[in-house]
Structure formats: C-alpha cells, structure tokens
Amino acid sequence: MGRQVAIASAGFCEHAVRRSDVSMPEMVKEAIDDCLSKVPSVGIEDIDMFVNGNMPAFEGASIPELWMTDWMGARNKPLMRVTTGGTTGGTVAIAGYYSVAAGLPGVDTVLAVAFEQQSQGDTSVGLSSVALGELTAIQSIGMPLQKMKRLVSAGAAIGIAAYQATNYMRKSKITEEDLARVVVQNRRNAAKNWYTHLKMPNVTIEEVLDTPYISYPLRFGMVCPASDGCCAMLFTTEEKAKDMADIPVYVNGVASVANETGIMGYNAGGGGQLDPSEQLGAQRSAELAFDQAGISFPGKEIDYAEVYAPFPNQELMWVEKLGLFETNTAPEMYANGTTAANGEFPINTSGGVNSTNAIGASAMERPAEAALQIMGKAGNQVPKTVHTSLGHGWGGIINLITMMVMADEPKRKFK
Amino acid sequence: MDKVGIVGYYYMKMSPDLIYGRYNLIFETVRGALDSVNLKKKDITTVISATNDYYDGRTISNAYCVEPAGAYLADESKAEMDGAFAAQYGLMRILSGNHKLAVVWGGSTPSCYPYDSAQLYQTDPTFERPIALVNNITAGGFQMRAYMEKYGVSAEDIAKVAVKNRKNAAKNPLANPEAQNANITVDDVLKSDILSDPVTELMYAAPCDGLAAILLAPEKQALKITDEPVWIKGVGSNQDPYYLGDRDLSECKSMEMAAKMAFDGAGITAKDVDFAEIFEQYAHEELILAEAIGLAEKGKANELNSEINGDIPINPSGGAIAGHAPFATGLMRIIEAVKQLQGKADGYQVKDPKVAIATGQIGFCAQNNILYVLEKGGN
Amino acid sequence: MSKKMEYDRKEYDVTRTMPGNWYLSSYKFRYSLDHLQPWFKKLKEKKLVGTQCRSCNTVFFPPRLVCGYCLVKPDLWVDVRETAQVATFNITYEKNPQTGEVVEKPVVCVRHDGTDTAFLAQLSPEINFRETYVGMPLKVKWRDEPEGNIGDLEYYEPLEDEAKDLRKEE
Numbered sequence: 001m002g003r004q005v006a007i008a009s010a011g012f013c014e015h016a017v018r019r020s021d022v023s024m025p026e027m028v029k030e031a032i033d034d035c036l037s038k039v040p041s042v043g044i045e046d047i048d049m050f051v052n053g054n055m056p057a058f059e060g061a062s063i064p065e066l067w068m069t070d071w072m073g074a075r076n077k078p079l080m081r082v083t084t085g086g087t088t089g090g091t092v093a094i095a096g097y098y099s100v101a102a103g104l105p106g107v108d109t110v111l112a113v114a115f116e117q118q119s120q121g122d123t124s125v126g127l128s129s130v131a132l133g134e135l136t137a138i139q140s141i142g143m144p145l146q147k148m149k150r151l152v153s154a155g156a157a158i159g160i161a162a163y164q165a166t167n168y169m170r171k172s173k174i175t176e177e178d179l180a181r182v183v184v185q186n187r188r189n190a191a192k193n194w195y196t197h198l199k200m201p202n203v204t205i206e207e208v209l210d211t212p213y214i215s216y217p218l219r220f221g222m223v224c225p226a227s228d229g230c231c232a233m234l235f236t237t238e239e240k241a242k243d244m245a246d247i248p249v250y251v252n253g254v255a256s257v258a259n260e261t262g263i264m265g266y267n268a269g270g271g272g273q274l275d276p277s278e279q280l281g282a283q284r285s286a287e288l289a290f291d292q293a294g295i296s297f298p299g300k301e302i303d304y305a306e307v308y309a310p311f312p313n314q315e316l317m318w319v320e321k322l323g324l325f326e327t328n329t330a331p332e333m334y335a336n337g338t339t340a341a342n343g344e345f346p347i348n349t350s351g352g353v354n355s356t357n358a359i360g361a362s363a364m365e366r367p368a369e370a371a372l373q374i375m376g377k378a379g380n381q382v383p384k385t386v387h388t389s390l391g392h393g394w395g396g397i398i399n400l401i402t403m404m405v406m407a408d409e410p411k412r413k414f415k
Numbered sequence: 416m417d418k419v420g421i422v423g424y425y426y427m428k429m430s431p432d433l434i435y436g437r438y439n440l441i442f443e444t445v446r447g448a449l450d451s452v453n454l455k456k457k458d459i460t461t462v463i464s465a466t467n468d469y470y471d472g473r474t475i476s477n478a479y480c481v482e483p484a485g486a487y488l489a490d491e492s493k494a495e496m497d498g499a500f501a502a503q504y505g506l507m508r509i510l511s512g513n514h515k516l517a518v519v520w521g522g523s524t525p526s527c528y529p530y531d532s533a534q535l536y537q538t539d540p541t542f543e544r545p546i547a548l549v550n551n552i553t554a555g556g557f558q559m560r561a562y563m564e565k566y567g568v569s570a571e572d573i574a575k576v577a578v579k580n581r582k583n584a585a586k587n588p589l590a591n592p593e594a595q596n597a598n599i600t601v602d603d604v605l606k607s608d609i610l611s612d613p614v615t616e617l618m619y620a621a622p623c624d625g626l627a628a629i630l631l632a633p634e635k636q637a638l639k640i641t642d643e644p645v646w647i648k649g650v651g652s653n654q655d656p657y658y659l660g661d662r663d664l665s666e667c668k669s670m671e672m673a674a675k676m677a678f679d680g681a682g683i684t685a686k687d688v689d690f691a692e693i694f695e696q697y698a699h700e701e702l703i704l705a706e707a708i709g710l711a712e713k714g715k716a717n718e719l720n721s722e723i724n725g726d727i728p729i730n731p732s733g734g735a736i737a738g739h740a741p742f743a744t745g746l747m748r749i750i751e752a753v754k755q756l757q758g759k760a761d762g763y764q765v766k767d768p769k770v771a772i773a774t775g776q777i778g779f780c781a782q783n784n785i786l787y788v789l790e791k792g793g794n
Numbered sequence: 795m796s797k798k799m800e801y802d803r804k805e806y807d808v809t810r811t812m813p814g815n816w817y818l819s820s821y822k823f824r825y826s827l828d829h830l831q832p833w834f835k836k837l838k839e840k841k842l843v844g845t846q847c848r849s850c851n852t853v854f855f856p857p858r859l860v861c862g863y864c865l866v867k868p869d870l871w872v873d874v875r876e877t878a879q880v881a882t883f884n885i886t887y888e889k890n891p892q893t894g895e896v897v898e899k900p901v902v903c904v905r906h907d908g909t910d911t912a913f914l915a916q917l918s919p920e921i922n923f924r925e926t927y928v929g930m931p932l933k934v935k936w937r938d939e940p941e942g943n944i945g946d947l948e949y950y951e952p953l954e955d956e957a958k959d960l961r962k963e964e
Binding site: 016018019020021057060121122126132136137138140141142143162165167170200201208211214215216 | 830
Binding site: 434435436437438439442445446449455456469472481482483485487524526527528529532536540541544545 | 810812814816817818820821822823824825826827858859860861862863864865866867
C-alpha cells in the first residue's frame, strides 16, 4: 500500500510587505512559473492534480481557488483545498504528498500551491476573528471588559510566543542576547536569498536589543514581518521524478499533529497544557515522521533543517523539541556557529519565517527550501552536501505541527 | 486502487436551528460515529475536517475543534471544501498506508451566520463582488434557464424533481423537517416564491444546521471493525473554470470528467449503478448531474423513472433538498448511500442494491465535483 | 521612541484596489455553557470545584466540555483548593490612545493545586509584576459579594514562597 513520493521542484515569488503590483492569482502564477522553470520537461498540462490553500479571512476571499482556476492552469483538473491556519503551507505540502502516495488512478504529478497576500485583506480583522467567538463566550460568563482587552492582546500569536518564551527562558536560562543572536543570523541569511522580505545584511545584536518590547520578552526587532508571497512545490512518483529533475528529493516521512487548542479552553476543552514550551505535538509529530523515514538519530542523520520560527525563542525551542539538539544546548549552538550556513548543522539559512512570513505560504517554504538544499538549487545554498533535511511548520491557534522529512534516496524498506 | 472501507458513520437530525453550541455538536457527531462501531479515541490515527472560515465566522475554524473532534495528538488536517472532498483526503491518507483509521467530519450551522452573504466571499473580488449580481442564487437561475432552453425541458419537469425529493425526504427520519412534505404537488413548487426566475423557493436546497462524520479504514482493519463495510471502489474529482461565461451551464463537464475518472478506477460503467445519491443545490442540477454522470442521455434525465422503486433511483433519501447542511451535505450523500447498501434505510430502502454512487460539489453551478463509486461488502 | 530597523526594500507599483469588508457583526456565535453551570453555582458560595475525567483522571479547572485525551465528557466533580501557582506569564504593553502612554501589564496563567490545567487570571495590583516568575505560589482573592460568574475570582495574591532561596542556589 502506498508508494514512494518525490519532490521534483519548488518555486517562490518575490516576497514583500505589499505586492501591490499583482493580484492574488497573478502572484500565484509567478510562483508556479518559477517552480516549473526548474523542470524544463514539465509543462502545466502534465500536472494531474492541484492542491492548494491559504488563510482565507486574511484576504477577504472564501475558497479563492474557485476563481483562480485558470491562473493556475487547473481547468478541468482535480483540485483540493486544504487549510489549517498558520500551518496551511505545511498541510498543503502534506496533502500533495498524500495525493501522490495514495496512487489514485490517473494522479501521478501534483502541484501544491500555498499563498498569502496579507496586504489585500485586513489582517487584524482576520486575527481578531480567531478568538472573537470564544471571547464573547468568556464575556458572557462574567469576565470584565478591561481584563478581556488584555487577553486579546495576549492571545494572538505573539502572546502565545511570549508564554513559550518565558517558560523556555526559565528552563534553559538564556538571556535576551541569545534571542537577538538568532534574529541576526536569520536576517543576515535572508539578505543572501533572492525572494525574502527583511534583508538586513549588516544588522547587529545591539540594534535588535535597542528596539522596544512588544510583549515581554519579545522586542519589536525580534518579530517576524507580515509579507505577501507564494510558494509552489511539484510532487510526483519516484519513476517520473528521475526523468524530471537531476536530483529528485524523496519524501520519506510526514506528520501533522495537533495538541492543545488554547490555554483558556473554557469551552472547547483539552488535555490541559501547563507548559507552553513543552510541545507534546511537536514531539509526537517528530516521532511519527522520523519513524516513517527510518531515522533513529535525528541529530546525526539530518544534515539541514528549516524550522518555522516567527519568534527567535521558538527557533531555539523547536530544534530541541524536534530532537536535533540536546535539551537546553540550542543557544550555545547559535553562539558557536554550528547553525550558521557554513557550520556543522545549518538551520534556516533561507532566513526563515523570522525574515519572511507570508502566513499561508511560510510553512510550505520550509520543506521547499529544505528540498532545494538537497537539490543544490537553494537561494542561500550551504557549502556542505545535504543528504537528509527537515521542513517543519507551526500554527493553528496554539499548536498544529507539520513535519516533512526528505532525503536524496528513497526510504529504506525495513518491512 | 486498494480497497478502503467505510466502517462507521453518524449524522444528526438536521434542523433549521440546532440550538446547541458548535463544540457539543462536533463532539456528539464524532463520538456517534465511533460508538456506531464501538471504537475508542486512541484508535483514531487521523482526523480530517471540512469547515469554512467564512461560515464559522472565525479564522482557522478547525483549531478549536481539535479536542471535540478527537484530533488531540492525532494527525489532523482540514479540507476547506465540501465534506465529500474531505473524505477524498481521508481516503488518500488511508491508501498511503500511513494510517489505519480516519475520521472525516464536516458541517456548519447556518442558523448562526448569514449564509447568502458568506457565499458572496466566493466571488471574484475585482469584477463580480462590487456588483453582486452574480451570487449563488442568480447563478442557479442562469443554469436552470440555460438547461431549459437548450433541451426544451419545462419548468414542470424540474418541479417534479423537487416534488420527488421532498416526498422522499418525508420518509427520511433525519431530514430537515422544513423540507419534509409527503403531500407536495408540482403546483406547490411552481407557485412558491421566486428566488431568481425561473428558480422557485421549493426547488432550492435551503441551508440548515447539520454535521456528519464517517470512519474510513483499510480492507484488513475494516473487516475486523465491522461485518458490513462498504468499499470505496473509485473516486474522481474535477474542476470547471470559474466564470459562468466560460462554460456551458446546460451541462457539467467537470462532473463528466470526474465520473469518467471514478468509473475507470472502479472498472464499471454508469449502467452498473443501482442507485445514485446526488448533491444538488437546485432541482434542475439533479438532472444536469445525472446526465453528466451518464445515467441518462443529454436532455433526457427528466424521462428517467428515478423514484425509490424506479429503474434507477436517484436521491432516495431526498438529496440535498431534504437538508443542505453546508460542508456536510456531500458526507451525508455518502452516508445515505452506505445505509442503502447495508439495507438500513428503513422506509426508503432501494431493493437489493450492490453498487451506488454518491457525489459532492462546491462552487457556483457545481463548479467543482467529486464522485464516489461505492460497493456493498460483507455477506 | 520606537527605533525602526532598516532593511533592503523594494517598492512595487500600485495597480488596483477594491474596497471590501467582513461583517462579523452579522454572525451569531453560539456556545453551550451547560457544563459550567454547577461551577458558577459553587462560585457563588465561594467554593471551587473542577471536573475530573473518569477515564484518565485529569482534573479540569475551569470545567471543560470534552477531555481531549479520551474524547469523553468529564463528569466527576472534585474539590479544588484556593491556592495556585503561576504556570506561565507574559507582559503586555498597552498604549493609551489619548495620552500615548505605554502601560505594562502582566497576564498570567495559573494552575490551582489539585488540578491539571491552567487558566488566565489577574494578579493583585499590589504585586510588582517584575517579580513574577513561573512557579510563584498564589491564593485566590474573592470578590466581596460573589455573583456566580468568573469575575468572582477577583485576583490572585502572592503567598510566601518558602523554596525561593533554594531555587536560586540551583
């Protein structure tokens, strides 16, 4: 049951705070063109199925695939839309994987597209709507308005990240300087990558620490931007990928695991999450994906990782929780250059979500970048040869983790 | 394609207003599906939901549903399309060999949101939305007019479909009470309020509250879970261009291609089908889709005997007209087909069916269609 | 005062814009609060109760509709103590729109002793919030006349932390 899936190509469009020169479908077309330009033998007519997604409320269009059909070349082809908030890109990539892996008759080559044009919509309305219903319910049970207002500001992504940061900082005893160092590495890497948003070739730790707090312990300079952008990935079967690409990348493990919905949880319920930096979902999805890929020692076997970290404390947290580094050693690895582009274990050399965040697309840019590093076609290519890489995504209201583990050879068959 | 079984299902009685909170409904639906075959939370390996942010009035509408839907620490995802497409994603996940039990749930509660204005967000924001002349209802009017003009079908013929579905709905205990009417006549349908000429109110599948869930499992596990699984033999989906002017509204090319893909995969033809559960937004869509599937020749679907005991029963449950719970309707079509195949459709049972089809759709004038070929399993 | 960080920026032409809006006010959000009613009743008597899942023994405070681990409704009522701990916190920066003054406010999540879940709460206004830390012991300060809603837990007062000095030595 199931079959080996390969990535033949991946492409991006230019990301910026305001891509006012193109409409959403036109922006999607740019990324599809970039993706297909890397595989000259493939045309849009060779694609059997389309998978895509974005965060609809951020752009004011419900199910935008319906009207962008012709821009994507999806006329009279099967199309599936998946979306899960911040991890939309990751879930779209995973849906692309499953569309090929399932082996449905007539479906071999699948184009997965994730996009976001935040400048088109009212992101604040989109964000406030996330919890609007929950907050009305909480107000109806007697929460004073003054307190509610504070909950709103603490409940958005930054508030959640701040909760994670306080717990993580307590456990691993890091300073704000450690956080700023991560930001500096990301922004400097971004300057070498053609499509990224915040290109800061000369940024320093002092500059980052000089900006005001947004939510303690996160400062303005540490927070991801809001970008417009799109990412496309081409999934196909093992046999076809060998014809399409010089170095096909094989997808060996995927997972998307959700845990606790919200700290508040007055209505929905949950398992009870006390420590937001514990990340059961990340641990579980890492376990699932590595198990599928036959990886027993992620720290040794993986050569390159792209983790979804809008905030620097998350980058430190993820690399530990995903099993890449020993617990509480990540800050040290950033300080001694292990994670730099020319280091032993490069992380986020694309600049990461910290430099470019087109919400719906970001989680797909992680596996896309990780795949391009194996192919040797990445914007900021690492000097060492990458055999196995990892693309990770984070989103949902608190926790939905997507994982995609890739390698330059098909999965070892144990069974 | 390997065999995948539909092993369990649940959908609650539809109603114009279900009163309960959203999470209670989700919990009850998913729990109901698990209880139908005595499974536990820890048996679930993947959960696919079908909801829409604009229908639920919140961004990331699946996020708060993690716990009530049993997705805690399970592989979770959301297909923002009709439930039938979510079922396709669930099917893919099972077929990949990574998962052993998939829960697919979908649905929404139109009593809590403005259904028609939420539909407007589906339109092209540059050209069509500012004018608001093209919406889900006028699109239905265009489609019906195009069909009537091209094949000379009369409004009475189309009203007959609505009458048949509403009479069938009266026999379906889970149908929306507002749609159930055992004594309806063609005249009642034609004389009801005009929504968008020539579409009248009783030809339209009015939205109501409802949720549905199904369980999917691979062959080996399915046989252990239940004695009477229903196998998914084939599935096909396809999408038409968006602009109504780009397609011939009197037919449905995407359904033709989806049906071809599904029938080829299953190795059967439309002639082998014993009955059909079709998701029709309007009465005339049932005819257009039946023709596209190949159950009848173009323009001749109104001549079919599609009653419950007819030659080829269509929508014995009453179809979407019996209750259109947005994003659950496609799942409900699958569930109704499964019930018939298992012989559990009390009061509206088709005689001894072996092979059924169920369809789902999304978009104006059935822009994106999906078709399942289902086969009776077990004894 | 806010120092901007410079980056290599590229400007794009503006081609067209279309006005639009999402009328969230026309949505009705509906919640069933049945599972909270016994909790409110006890709050009015200045008593704290939570629900326990019969399957996995997790104690939920405030009571929740569903136990995520087991997909069942927790329906066993148990006593919950008035003492609690800070589970996590952050500090928000509220800008007063009239004066432009930025006010720092802590938002804390507390876990009551004897429960397994955390929830958002307010600290006593007398605490210097810079002294907040994870694990800080707290006690409920009740509203003088409870009304049977969540506002009855007015705020949390700090208790003396007898292990604080030991923790620093670590």
